[in-house]
Amino acid sequence: MTDAILSLRGISKHFGGVKALTDVSLELERGKVVALVGDNGAGKSTLVKVMSGVHRPDSGKYIFEEREIQVSDPAAIADMGVQTVYQDLALCNNLDAVQNLFLGREMTGPWWTGFRLNRAEAERKARDVLKRLRLDSISLRRNVGAMSGGQRQNIAIARSILWEPKVVLLDEPTAALSHSAAEQVGALVRELASHGLAVLVISHDIHHFVLENTDRIEVLRLGRNAASFNSKEVTGEQVVNAMVGGNEAVNMAG
Amino acid sequence: MTVSDIKKQNITATAQPKRGLSERLGSELRFVPVAVGLLALFLFFSTQSDVFLTSRNLNNLLVQSTVTGIIALGLVFVLLVGEIDLSVAATSGVASVLMAQLVVEAGIPIPLAVAAGVLCGMVIGAISGRWITLIGVPSFVVTLGVGLLLNGVQLMLLPRTGRYNLLNTGVEKIAATNISGIWAWILVIGAIAVFALLRLSTLRARQRAELDASFTWGVILPVALVGVVLVGILLFLENLHGLPMPLIIFVGLLGVMTYVASETRFGLSLYAIGNNAEAARRAGIKVDRIKITAFAIAGGMAAFGGILAASRLLGVSVSSGGGIGGGALLLESIAAAVIGGVSLFGGRGMVVGALFGALIIATVSNGLNLMGVANEARLVVTGLLLVLAVSIDRGIERLAERS
Ligand SMILES: Nc1ncnc2c1ncn2[C@@H]1O[C@H](COP(=O)(O)OP(=O)(O)OP(=O)(O)O)[C@@H](O)[C@H]1O
Ligand SMILES: [Mg+2]
Numbered sequence: 001m002t003d004a005i006l007s008l009r010g011i012s013k014h015f016g017g018v019k020a021l022t023d024v025s026l027e028l029e030r031g032k033v034v035a036l037v038g039d040n041g042a043g044k045s046t047l048v049k050v051m052s053g054v055h056r057p058d059s060g061k062y063i064f065e066e067r068e069i070q071v072s073d074p075a076a077i078a079d080m081g082v083q084t085v086y087q088d089l090a091l092c093n094n095l096d097a098v099q100n101l102f103l104g105r106e107m108t109g110p111w112w113t114g115f116r117l118n119r120a121e122a123e124r125k126a127r128d129v130l131k132r133l134r135l136d137s138i139s140l141r142r143n144v145g146a147m148s149g150g151q152r153q154n155i156a157i158a159r160s161i162l163w164e165p166k167v168v169l170l171d172e173p174t175a176a177l178s179h180s181a182a183e184q185v186g187a188l189v190r191e192l193a194s195h196g197l198a199v200l201v202i203s204h205d206i207h208h209f210v211l212e213n214t215d216r217i218e219v220l221r222l223g224r225n226a227a228s229f230n231s232k233e234v235t236g237e238q239v240v241n242a243m244v245g246g247n248e249a250v251n252m253a254g
Numbered sequence: 255m256t257v258s259d260i261k262k263q264n265i266t267a268t269a270q271p272k273r274g275l276s277e278r279l280g281s282e283l284r285f286v287p288v289a290v291g292l293l294a295l296f297l298f299f300s301t302q303s304d305v306f307l308t309s310r311n312l313n314n315l316l317v318q319s320t321v322t323g324i325i326a327l328g329l330v331f332v333l334l335v336g337e338i339d340l341s342v343a344a345t346s347g348v349a350s351v352l353m354a355q356l357v358v359e360a361g362i363p364i365p366l367a368v369a370a371g372v373l374c375g376m377v378i379g380a381i382s383g384r385w386i387t388l389i390g391v392p393s394f395v396v397t398l399g400v401g402l403l404l405n406g407v408q409l410m411l412l413p414r415t416g417r418y419n420l421l422n423t424g425v426e427k428i429a430a431t432n433i434s435g436i437w438a439w440i441l442v443i444g445a446i447a448v449f450a451l452l453r454l455s456t457l458r459a460r461q462r463a464e465l466d467a468s469f470t471w472g473v474i475l476p477v478a479l480v481g482v483v484l485v486g487i488l489l490f491l492e493n494l495h496g497l498p499m500p501l502i503i504f505v506g507l508l509g510v511m512t513y514v515a516s517e518t519r520f521g522l523s524l525y526a527i528g529n530n531a532e533a534a535r536r537a538g539i540k541v542d543r544i545k546i547t548a549f550a551i552a553g554g555m556a557a558f559g560g561i562l563a564a565s566r567l568l569g570v571s572v573s574s575g576g577g578i579g580g581g582a583l584l585l586e587s588i589a590a591a592v593i594g595g596v597s598l599f600g601g602r603g604m605v606v607g608a609l610f611g612a613l614i615i616a617t618v619s620n621g622l623n624l625m626g627v628a629n630e631a632r633l634v635v636t637g638l639l640l641v642l643a644v645s646i647d648r649g650i651e652r653l654a655e656r657s
Contacts, residue, residue, distance in 0.1 A: 075538075088532075089533075090530070090532065090533035090536050090537070091530070091533060092525070092526045092529040092530045092533055092534070092601070093529055093530070094525055094528070094529040094601040094602055095522075095525060095526060095529070099522060099526075103522075103526055103533070103534070103537040103539070104534070104537030104538035104539050105537070105538065106519050106522065108518075108519050114513070114514065114517070114518045114520075115518055115519045115520070116517050116518060117517055117518060117519060117522060118459070119456070119459070120456070120459035120460045120462065120463040120465055121459070121463055123460075123463065123465055124463035124464065124465060127465075
């Protein structure tokens with residue numbers, strides 16, 4: 001447990017009458033990929049939004065690097081070293097990969113140049129980062145609108161780690177991807193963990209993506225912790241069973 | 255996926271993919287189709303009229319395009335963030351009347367009166383922009399209303415005669431001045447030198463960062479192109495009176511604004527917002543502030559265009575700023591930006607588009623005039639050109655998407 005970098009203890013969150021999360025606990029460790037799975041509406045996205053500071057939990061503890069954090073706003077959480085990639089990616093299709101990677105954090109010259117963009121420096125840095133992540137097949141100067149879904153997803157992930165966070169949260173990175181594109185993303189996720197990051201990834205693709213690319217699987221059901229598995233020692237059926245609950249699920253899956 | 259798979263993938267795919275022509279046409283070569291169109295129009299009219307290619311006529315044509323061009327130039331900034339400003343023509347009218355009133359009634363020095371006019375335009379733009387971002391109402395409705403409001407203000411500012419005469423006030427000299435001889439050369443060579451220095455510094459930065467950098471493509475060719483065009487214009491107009499001041503101002507503004515839009519953080523934010531405002535906001539860009547600035551730029555440019563028009567026409571009147579509703583001035587300014595490849599949906603287009611669009615509109619009007627074609631036919635042709643330009647633009651975009 002000493003490796004835990006981010007822990008949630010007994011988190012609850014409700015929206016009006018809807019109990020989205022009840023007494024949920026979760027740990028993320030350095031160098032480990034944790035999958036967060038569950039049926040639609042189980043509370044996965046809500047949990048990620050609590051971790052990224054979008055939602056303030058009603059109760060429970062948020063512990064980062066052994067200190068309790070008062071969740072205030074997303075920017076503070078991001079500065080702390082927790083980056084989130086949402087499903088919509090938030091990329092600008094009319095800009096190239098370099099521009100998207102540095103969007104809002106451009107390197108610029110002095111004021112008398114009108115804060116002239118330091119494009120060359122940005123491109124060099126982007127190239128190095130993509131190389132380190134084994135993403136050198138991505139064209140730096142191409143508009144991301146012209147890229148494949150997998151490449152776009154990977155650019156969004158690469159952007160999140162550009163400023164060296166300690167934790168990366170990915171909400172359904174493979175939802176809209178083909179099998180081979182999802183494999184690219186899986187490779188990147190493992191690569192991030194190998195650099196010592198703690199990674200949380202939400203996915204519905206249990207049989208391929210989750211079992212092949214994660215270390216641990218946390219199951220949410222109806223806003224509660226339902227089960228926790230070691231990815232190497234579990235079958236897809238067992239995970240699905242825990243997601244839906246009860247034996248009828250086994251029949252449905254089987 | 256196993257480690258060996260990753261390695262394999264890594265080895266087979268390290269080469270940076272080349273960007274195709276259609277993709278380049280969609281971005282940095284975006285101006286090429288319009289430029290080709292403009293060239294075609296020039297060729298066509300030169301075969302139709304002996305007068306067309308004379309210095310005197312080209313001088314007229316260039317000066318004709320400056321007012322529309324400057325207004326379109328400001329409009330580009332608003333279009334880039336995915337908004338529109340339908341009050342630019344009215345803003346130009348009010349600002350020019352204000353300037354005239356300050357000069358004629360209050361005897362205020364011309365530079366101050368001009369500055370006051372431009373400032374007035376910027377404030378109008380900023381207020382519209384603030385209102386649009388604050389309330390979240392569509393910009394075309396707000397600026398339509400602001401335009402009508404300004405038309406009313408313009409009528410109120412004008413004296414009972416409905417006109418301020420600017421002849422012999424000194425204001426007429428702004429448009430009537432020509433720079434010739436050694437000063438014209440200094441100006442042209444200075445402009446080329448600044449451009450060359452910017453290209454060189456870009457090349458140096460790329461070399462320092464150990465990126466691919468080509469002296470031929472990055473410096474020689476662009477500088478040669480700009481040099482040939484500028485020196486060509488100078489040589490052509492030299493034997494007349496030299497370079498007309500409106501043209502110098504237009505090209506100067508074009509240069510500065512191109513730098514702002516393509517080299518600065520503010521410029522990049524415009525493009526980002528125009529494509530995906532939510533992504534820009536999440537990236538930490540102050541979306542509202544950038545939009546308001548864009549509207550202020552459009553207002554300031556419109557005001558300046560109006561003042562230039564007042565100077566050329568030796569006065570301001572009810573019909574300054576295109577008259578009620580903005581008339582042809584408003585429509586041609588929007589058309590110029592759109593013909594120049596600036597998307598009405600935001601995020602796409604270049605500042606030089608305003609130049610090409612304004613030149614195309616002025617060329618059609620000038621050329622058809624020389625051919626003795628009636629005014630109604632001129633409108634028909636300009637309208638068709640607008641539709642054609644947007645269609646070609648859309649076609650290129652489709653090609654770029656497919657690749
Ligand atoms: N902002 C909100 N306001 C009201 N209810 C919400 C809000 N966000 C989530 N909920 C509710 O909380 C519950 C959990 O939603 P959440 O989006 O976390 O599920 P999920 O596990 O991510 O589902 P999916 O797999 O469909 O993405 C749902 O009942 C949802 O309707
Ligand atoms: Mg969700």
